[in-house]
Amino acid sequence: MSDYLLxxxxxxKAFSKVEVLKGVDLKVNKGEIHAxxxxxxxxxxxxxxxxxxxxxxxxxxxxxxxxxxxxLKPGDSKEAGISFIHQELNVISDLTIYENLYLGKxxxxxxxxxxxxMIKETQNILDxxxxxxxxxxxxxxxxxxxxxxxxxxxxxLEDSKIIIMDEPTTSLTDNEISNLMKLMKSLKASGVxxxxxxxxxxxxxxxCDRYSVLRNGEFVGSGSIRDTDEEQITKLMVGKELAKEExxxxxxxxxxxxxxxxxxxxxxxxxxxxDARAGEVLGFTGLSGDGRSELFETxxxxxxxxxxxxxxxxxxxxxxxxxxxxxxxxxxxxxxNRKENAIIKDMSVMHNMSVAGLDHFLxxxxxxxxxxxxxxxxxxxxxxxxVSDPNYPITNLSGGxxxxxxxxxxxxxxxxxIILDNPTQGIDVGAKSEIYHLIQELAEQGKAIIVLSTEVPxxxxxxxxxxVMYQGEIAAELGREEITxxxxxxxxxxxxxxxxxxx
Numbered sequence: 001m002s003d004y005l006l007x008x009x010x011x012x013k014a015f016s017k018v019e020v021l022k023g024v025d026l027k028v029n030k031g032e033i034h035a036x037x038x039x040x041x042x043x044x045x046x047x048x049x050x051x052x053x054x055x056x057x058x059x060x061x062x063x064x065x066x067x068x069x070x071x072l073k074p075g076d077s078k079e080a081g082i083s084f085i086h087q088e089l090n091v092i093s094d095l096t097i098y099e100n101l102y103l104g105k106x107x108x109x110x111x112x113x114x115x116x117x118m119i120k121e122t123q124n125i126l127d128x129x130x131x132x133x134x135x136x137x138x139x140x141x142x143x144x145x146x147x148x149x150x151x152x153x154x155x156x157l158e159d160s161k162i163i164i165m166d167e168p169t170t171s172l173t174d175n176e177i178s179n180l181m182k183l184m185k186s187l188k189a190s191g192v193x194x195x196x197x198x199x200x201x202x203x204x205x206x207x208c209d210r211y212s213v214l215r216n217g218e219f220v221g222s223g224s225i226r227d228t229d230e231e232q233i234t235k236l237m238v239g240k241e242l243a244k245e246e247x248x249x250x251x252x253x254x255x256x257x258x259x260x261x262x263x264x265x266x267x268x269x270x271x272x273x274x275d276a277r278a279g280e281v282l283g284f285t286g287l288s289g290d291g292r293s294e295l296f297e298t299x300x301x302x303x304x305x306x307x308x309x310x311x312x313x314x315x316x317x318x319x320x321x322x323x324x325x326x327x328x329x330x331x332x333x334x335x336x337n338r339k340e341n342a343i344i345k346d347m348s349v350m351h352n353m354s355v356a357g358l359d360h361f362l363x364x365x366x367x368x369x370x371x372x373x374x375x376x377x378x379x380x381x382x383x384x385x386x387v388s389d390p391n392y393p394i395t396n397l398s399g400g401x402x403x404x405x406x407x408x409x410x411x412x413x414x415x416x417x418i419i420l421d422n423p424t425q426g427i428d429v430g431a432k433s434e435i436y437h438l439i440q441e442l443a444e445q446g447k448a449i450i451v452l453s454t455e456v457p458x459x460x461x462x463x464x465x466x467x468v469m470y471q472g473e474i475a476a477e478l479g480r481e482e483i484t485x486x487x488x489x490x491x492x493x494x495x496x497x498x499x500x501x502x503x
Contacts, residue, residue: 005030011060033194035204038214040398052084053077083155084164093140098122145176164195254278257448259312268294269472276448286469300326300333332410336421350376350390379408400431421452456485
C-alpha cells in the first residue's frame with residue numbers, strides 16, 4: 001500500500017502533436033493542502049482535467065491509495081472521491097443551497113422528493129463545516145465566498161477524498177479569503193486533501209503544506225512549504241530569477257487627457273472629480289464595494305451617466321451614452337471580469353483583437369483577412385502573445401495571454417486613455433511583469449493609463465499617483481512616495497477622513 005493518497009506518474013498529453021504534459025508526476029498525501037504551481041500554460045489545468053476525467057492521458061498512471069485508476073469520464077472521477085471546484089463556480093443561482101447540493105441525485109421516497117431529508121443532510125454538512133447558512137437560502141442571495149462554500153458542501157456530500165480548487169480567491173474580499181482559509185484547514189483536519197491552484201504565492205505560503213511546480217509541461221520540483229519562500233518558488237516557475245528592480249520609470253507628465261467632474265449616481269459613487277494626465281499611470285484603490293468599478297463602467301458608457309456629470313477629453317467636453325461613444329473619444333476599458341466582459345468566447349484570438357476597430361480592416365464592406373492577420377502578427381510579437389495559430393479560440397489561451405489580446409484590441413484603435421480594472425487578476429508572475437512593463441511603455445508614449453487594483457505591491461510598482469476611495473467617494477490623493485499599505489488602509493477604511501480637494 002502506497003504512503004500517498006494520490007500518485008500521478010509519467011503523465012503525458014499532446015494536442016495535435018503539441019506536447020502539453022511531458023511525463024509529469026504529482027503525489028499528494030492524505031489530509032494535506034498541496035499547491036500545484038506554474039505559469040499560465042504550464043500544464044496545470046490539463047493535469048487536473050485528466051485527474052477529473054475530462055481528458056484522457058496519452059501515457060502514464062494514476063493511483064488512489066495504491067490502486068490504479070482509469071478515469072474515462074468526469075463521473076468516474078467523482079465516484080472515486082475527487083471533486084473539482086473551478087474558477088467559474090458551477091452553481092445555479094435560482095435554486096436553494098440544498099437543491100444545488102442534490103441536483104441530479106435528488107433523495108426520493110416512494111417516487112416523491114424527500115425534501116426534509118435533503119434539507120437535514122445539507123444542514124449536517126454545513127454544521128460540519130461550521131458555516132451558519134440556512135439550506136433553504138437561494139444561492140442568488142449569497143456572496144461569492146458562500147457560493148464557493150456551496151461548491152465545497154457538494155464535494156463533501158459526495159464524500160470526496162480530494163478537492164481541487166482552481167484560483168479560489170480570485171473574486172473574494174480579504175475577509176472572505178480569511179474565511180475560506182479557515183474552512184480549508186478544517187477540511188484538512190478531517191482528512192480531506194486539497195489540491196490548491198493559485199498565482200497568489202503569499203496565500204500558498206500561508207495555507208499550504210507542500211507544493212509541486214510545473215514549467216512548460218514538465219515537473220520541475222516539489223517540497224515542503226516550510227522549507228521554501230516566494231523567491232525560490234518564483235524561480236522554479238519561470239526558470240530564472242525575476243528582475244528585482246522597480247518597474248516604475250520616471251517620465252514627463254503632460255496636460256489632462258481625461259477630466260471627470262461631478263459624478264454621482266446615488267448608489268455606488270458620489271461627488272467624484274479627478275483628472276488623468278498624458279504620460280501618467282493613475283491608480284484607484286479601496287475596499288470591496290467602494291464603487292470604483294461601477295464608476296468607470298459609467299464613464300465608459302456601460303451605465304447611464306449622471307445628469308450633471310461632465311467628461312472632458314483633451315480639454316473638450318464629450319457626451320458618452322454608450323461604449324461606442326467612449327471608443328470614438330479614444331477611451332478603452334479592460335473590465336475586471338475578463339471572461340464575461342472582455343473577450344468573446346466564440347471568436348478566434350485574432351478576431352478578438354480586431355473587433356473594436358473592425359473598420360480598419362474593411363474594404364467595400366469586406367474584411368481584408370491578410371491585413372487583419374498582418375496586424376495580429378505585429379501585436380503578437382510586440383506583446384509576446386503565446387499562440388501558434390491566430391485562428392485558435394481565445395479560450396484556448398492562458399489568462400495572461402487573453403489579457404494581452406484585450407490590450408491589443410485597444411492599441412489597435414489607437415486609444416489615448418486606457419482603463420485597466422484589476423489587470424493582473426489570475427495571471428502568473430511572469431505575465432504580470434510583462435504587463436507592468438507594457439503599462440509603463442504606453443505611459444511613455446503619452447497615453448493616460450488608469451489602473452484599478454487592490455494589490456499594493458502592484459500599485460507601488462507602476463503608479464505616479466493614487467486615489468483612494470471610501471464608501472463611493474475619493475477619500476485621499478497619494479503621491480508616489482506616499483503609496484504604502486498602512487496609508488492606503490487608513491483612508492480606505494475611513495480611519496483618516498480628509499476632504500479630497502479636486503485639482
